[in-house]
Amino acid sequence: MDSSTFFSQMALDLHDEPTAERTIERIAEYARVATSCDDAGIMLVHARNQIETAAATSQRVGESHNLQIVHDEGPCLDAIEGDAIYQSRDVGSDPRWPHWGPAVEDLGIRSVLSIRLETRTRRYGSLNLYANSLGAFDEDDLAVATIFVRHASVAIANAHNEEGLQVAIDARKLIGQAQGILMERFDLDPDRAFEFLRRQSQAHNVKLRFVAEWVVDNRNSPDATFEAPLVTDGKVAAG
Structure with a gap:
C-alpha cells in the first residue's frame, strides 16, 4: 500500500x-x-x-x-x-x-x-x-x-x-424534555418552566442539565423533592 x-x-x-x-x-x-x-x-x-x-x-x-x-x-x-x-x-x-x-x-x-x-x-x-x-x-x-x-x-x-458537541446536544434535549414535563404538570409557559430549572440550578450550585435530569427521572413522582447530586470531576456519582 x-x-x-x-x-x-x-x-x-x-x-x-x-x-x-x-x-x-x-x-x-x-x-x-x-x-x-x-x-x-x-x-x-x-x-x-x-x-x-x-x-x-x-x-x-x-x-x-x-x-x-x-x-x-x-x-x-x-x-x-x-x-x-x-x-x-x-x-x-x-x-x-x-x-x-x-x-x-x-x-x-x-x-x-x-x-x-x-x-x-x-x-x-x-x-x-x-x-x-x-x-x-x-x-x-x-x-x-x-x-x-x-x-x-x-x-x-x-x-x-x-x-463535546454531542454532549451539548444531549444536554439541550434533556432540558427541553424537563421543560415539557414542568409545563404539563404545572401549566407553565416555556419561559417560566426554564426559569424554574435555572433557579434550582443556582440555588443548589449544580449544572442545569443535572436539574433537568432529575425532573425527567422523577416525572412519575410528583411529591419528590429535588436534592443536588454528588458531583465528582463534572460527573454525577452513581447511587
Whole structure:
C-alpha cells in the first residue's frame, strides 16, 4: 500500500470511530504500522497540566510513560513542553534523560521518536514511537511520522469537538424534555418552566442539565423533592 492510500484509509477509519478514546487508540495502532516500529503510545495533556497515557500498544509503553512522570524527564514530556520533535538512537546512554533512559532500556526499548500532537490552536500531547534496536529511526521514518502526526492531530481535534458537541446536544434535549414535563404538570409557559430549572440550578450550585435530569427521572413522582447530586470531576456519582 502506497503512502497516499495508507493515509486516506487511516482518515476514513478514524472518522468512523464512535468516540475520541477509540480514535486515539486507533492512531497508536496506525502509527506502529506507518513507521514499522515495535510499539507506539500517546500522551495527552488535560486541564491543569494533567498528563495521561491515552493509548499504548503494549504494557511497557505505559510503563515508559509512567517512568517519565516519576523522573520528570523524557522525550514524550519534552515534545509536549519543549521542541516539537525528540529523537534518540540510544536511550540508555542519552545524556538528556539520565534517569529515564536506563530505566526504559531495561524494558527492552533502545530507540525513541516523540513528536508533538497539536493544531494551530491547541497542544494535545505527544505521539511516541519505540523500537527494540539501536538507531531504529532514520530520516524517512521521521518524514513519515511528521506527516502522520498532522493527520492524527486533526483527527483528535475533530473527535474532541464532535464529542463535546454531542454532549451539548444531549444536554439541550434533556432540558427541553424537563421543560415539557414542568409545563404539563404545572401549566407553565416555556419561559417560566426554564426559569424554574435555572433557579434550582443556582440555588443548589449544580449544572442545569443535572436539574433537568432529575425532573425527567422523577416525572412519575410528583411529591419528590429535588436534592443536588454528588458531583465528582463534572460527573454525577452513581447511587
